[in-house]
Amino acid sequence: DIQMTQSPSSLSASVGERVIISCRASQSVDTNLHWYQQKPGQAPQLLIYGSSTLQGGVPSRFSGSGSGTDFTLTISSLQPEDFAAYYCQQSYSSPLTFGGGTKVEIK
Amino acid sequence: QVQLVQSGSEVKKPGASVQVSCKASGYRFTDNYIHWVRQVPGQGLEWLGRITPHTGGTKSAQRFQDRLTMTRDSSTSTFHLELKNLRFNDTAVYYCARGPTTTSRGWFDPWGQGTLVTVSS
Numbered sequence: 643d644i645q646m647t648q649s650p651s652s653l654s655a656s657v658g659e660r661v662i663i664s665c666r667a668s669q670s671v672d673t674n675l676h677w678y679q680q681k682p683g684q685a686p687q688l689l690i691y692g693s694s695t696l697q698g699g700v701p702s703r704f705s706g707s708g709s710g711t712d713f714t715l716t717i718s719s720l721q722p723e724d725f726a727a728y729y730c731q732q733s734y735s736s737p738l739t740f741g742g743g744t745k746v747e748i749k
Numbered sequence: 750q751v752q753l754v755q756s757g758s759e760v761k762k763p764g765a766s767v768q769v770s771c772k773a774s775g776y777r778f779t780d781n782y783i784h785w786v787r788q789v790p791g792q793g794l795e796w797l798g799r800i801t802p803h804t805g806g807t808k809s810a811q812r813f814q815d816r817l818t819m820t821r822d823s824s825t826s827t828f829h830l831e832l833k834n835l836r837f838n839d840t841a842v843y844y845c846a847r848g849p850t851t852t853s854r855g856w857f858d859p860w861g862q863g864t865l866v867t868v869s870s
Contacts, residue, residue: 676856685844685860686794697858729794733854737810738784740794 648741654749665730674734751775753861771845782848
């Protein structure tokens, strides 16, 4: 199974700050890497697929990059509605696996 | 719009079985794979398996293969997950989620609202 490791597991940031979340795969997943946002009590929502393609309706302050084993999710200017948990997921091979999550909290 | 609506919360005893339903609407039922993912409260996400709507073929994560059954009812556009021989650590929110049209793997969008399954004696 491909192991996905996110860092940090949590972070505190202020509104307007730039936030970077990392995701590392235990072996190459090419660009088969996707990002989700999950708010408390809600289902996850797709933000980015294929490493860097923004899902329709997602604000342009979110961006993704990377290929192979190292990926990043960047929020260019954190907004109050962005405080949530973020998960990466690989679809290169089965079983599909997720990172452990990064919780973004208010500073 | 595309929507997945799941059945309500369940409380089960250890050793029992649970069935969770997921009704799809807003798109052609046979176009997209449906995946099942669970989340233990306060923890991360775990992929359980997926079903191919037009054939009913399934693929499960190995550790669930002997306890997990996924089916679909084309007449009602509804997917079902059954987990047998429940254990305390099966307590989780179970989600269905739609995959893309082009691959049996891929990303998930949208997700159902989730069904809490509590295993308690």
